[in-house]
Amino acid sequence: MFDWNRSCSYDEQQKRRFHSTARSRLKKLAAELYLPAGSYDLRSNKAGIAVAGEITLHHRRVYIKVGQFGLLSGHGILIRTCKGRQDYTGGPNHLADLTLLDDIPALAALVHAISGVGSSPRSAVSRAA
Template sequence: MFDWNRSCSYDEQHKRRFHMTARSRLKKLAAELALPPGSYDLRSNKAGIAVSGEITLHHDRAYIQVGQFGMSSGHGILIRTCKSRTDYTGGANHFVSLDMLDDVTALAAAVHAITGIGRNKTLSSDRRAA
C-alpha cells in the first residue's frame, strides 16, 4: 500500500510516486464510475518543491482533485460538481480521506453520492435481488 500521508515536500522521488499512483487510481475510479472515454480529463500539476501538487480528474459534471492540502485534517481528495470541463469553481467542496484511493469502490460510491455521476452499484445489486 502507498503511504498517502507521508509528505511529498522536498522529496522529489516520493512526489513522483504520489503523482503516478494517484493518477493510476483516478483512472481506475473513472472505470469504476463507467465514465465514457473523452468525457473527462486527467491532469497532474507537480507545483513547487514544498508541496505535493495535485492530480485532477475533471469530468463534464464532476471535479475530483487529489493532493496533500488537508494533511492536518486527514483529507486530501476534493470532490465537487461542475457544469463543464471549463468550470473550475463548481459546486460546494466535499473532502474525503486520501486513504480512499486504496478502496476505489468506496471512493466511487462517495463521488456518486456527491455528484450523481457513475453507476450506483448498491442500487443495481438491490434491484437484482428484488
C-alpha cells in the first residue's frame, strides 16, 4: 500500500511515485464514475523541489485535485464542482483524506454526493444486476 503521508519535499523518488500512483488512482476513479474517455483532463504538475505538486482530474462538472496540501490533517484530495473544463475556481472546496485513494468506490461515492457526477452506489448495483 502506498504511504500517502510520506512527504515529497526534497525527495524526487517519492514525488515520482506519488504522482504516478495518484494518476493511476484517478484513472480508476474516472472509470468508477463512468466518465467517457475524452470527457476529462488528467494533469500532473510536479511544481518545485519543496512541495509535492498536484495531480488533477478535471471533468466538465467536477474538479478533483490530489496533493499534500493538508499533510498534518491527512487531507490531500480537493473536490469541487465546476462549470466546464476551463473553470479552475468552481464551487466550494470539499477536502478528503488522501487514504481514500486506496478505496476508489468510496471516493467515487463521495465525488457523486458532492457533484452528482457518476453513478450513485445504488444505481451502480441495479445496473450490474
